[in-house]
Amino acid sequence: MTDFIIETDQLCKSFKSKQALRGLDLRVPVGSIFGFLGRNGAGKTTTIKTLMGLLRSDSGSAHVFGIPVADAGRTAEIRRRIGFVTEDKELYPYMTVEQIIRFTRPFFPKWREDLERRYLEMFELPPNSKIPDLSKGMRSKLMLLLAISRGADLLILDEPTDGLDPAATEDVLRELVAIAASSETTMFFSSHQLAEVELIADHIGIINQGKMVVTGSLDDIKSRYQRLQVVFADSVKLPARWVEGVESVRQEGRVVSILASHNIDAIDEQVRLIPGTTVERFPVTLKEIFLEHVRSN
């Protein structure tokens, strides 16, 4: 039995034109809300597809519920316990809302009719509307209904609020939080909306160019990262070598901004050794951490 509901080890995957995953290590704790962040093309969707058994990795391993994803005989077992929302939110164009619910329901023995009714009403989904007639926001909500009503142990959501207006986004996030609060369901979702990830996620993973660059508990990460703003009395030369923990240093005249990922006290000390400085500490937002790690190559 594992503590991680999703676990990948040095996952590698190349396509004809590029190498999408270059040794990805992903650990998603059971019961967490895990925000999977990365630029477009960094490998988020490739990772998700590999976990769902849609792609086969070139090397490395991936386990979901402790079951190896590569085990062809057991992938159906994995998928029976996962609620999935795809990136483009496309469903069958020849079905109505009612029909696709009736299509999906029999595949999942743990289907929750109460949740189905609740979301049908809350999301205001007209049962007899044909799916292509729904707006993108409605289709997203429909996919969410289908994913959540399965009674799944794990929700894998690829950009769940993409294309939704702020009110709809709020609705969706509130429902995800409600589910997290009332059940052991783990939520793994990718998103570009850093603000919403900061609010509801308790763990994050930032993927850049096919590798995990920052991962762990969001609280830990945010408490480790700090920004030091130093004002020098005169234009001084900065230390040639900084102590461990300095991620980036930006200087403009007599003001220097240091972004540190850890070891903040030692860095603070090092700075104060330079005469005539005033030092201020600032907390760092997830956006700054994200940009710092996805811009450098």
Next chain:
Amino acid sequence: MIFRLNPSSGIPLYLQLMEQVKHAVETGALREGDQLPTIRKLAEDLVMNPNTVVRAYRELEHEGVLELKHGSGAFIKESATGRASLIRKAQVVTQSAIERLMSLGLTEDELRRVFENELAQARAERRLEGAAERKP
């Protein structure tokens, strides 16, 4: 009780929540014996991770601000209100210090910087003295 959190401020959300609960006690908005919303309700209302609420409540319990009665919820403790009076004393001291410094001609921003700088110095000094107390 209305809490407002800012996810982009960089300050961990659980700390923000704790601050706001403590502030509510200090100003009298929350009194001894008042019940705080359940973890689930607060998480849903604020659209934030329930574990964050759990952490905030636990830390507040650890600090003696509230007590978690298993099954019934979180209630403000009597000693929290005691802390509130200490805070009020601190407010008085700070108020007179501010008045004095401002009469010397310092602006609000200068005052704030001086205060934060001294706080950081004090923190560094405490760290040098009490290395053994540092949490792992």
Next chain:
Amino acid sequence: MLWHKGWLETRFRLLFVLGFTTLILGLQYSVRTAATPPHGKNPALGLILFSNPTLVLMVCAILGGAGIATQPSLQATKGLHGSTLFTLSMPVSRLRLLAVRASIGWLEAVGVIAALCSGMWLVSPAFRAIGTPVEMLEYAGTLIACASALYCLSVLLATFLDDQWRAWGTMIVCAALWWLSTHTPFPASADIFRAMRDGSPLIAHTLPWPAIIFSLGSAAILFFAALKIAQAREY
């Protein structure tokens, strides 16, 4: 609910094909009383020797499907429809997806052939004259057996071609095979195209067993190949 989904996906294609069937039956009707020219074939017969195999080809090309990539509408699509990922995320093996969809198309093809044959029987006295009802049934059975191989070819192509390419691809490959069968020393008794024309029970008055067995055998092999491709393919 895979059966219902397959039905919703294919019903308009079925309608389209039935439309063509009606067209052919209409043509049959118009030549039903034509006199047979001396030293020539009965025009009604001549028609079925060409029209029926062609219809069978068209039926296979249009109704074939692998059940994985969504075939959204009557108009064949280019590229993979987004809902394909939704299908693949269901806890169903690719074998089951393939088998159900292939079965639906096949049953529909059988339905069309049955409609064609019974329609012909009713419309044209020429057929009632040349063959017994039993032979008519045998004819229908032969068409179905021969269609199976071509149908499974369509299913195989569906596992890796866009809907658009698959339909035309099936027709082109079948046409090529038809041409090849008449120009190469392929044993005539096993030739499925011949079995649908001159070798068919209505004309030759016997069941072309070698062709039927060859066809069913090929169908099985093609289906198996389709399964392997469907299982190996990445989306």
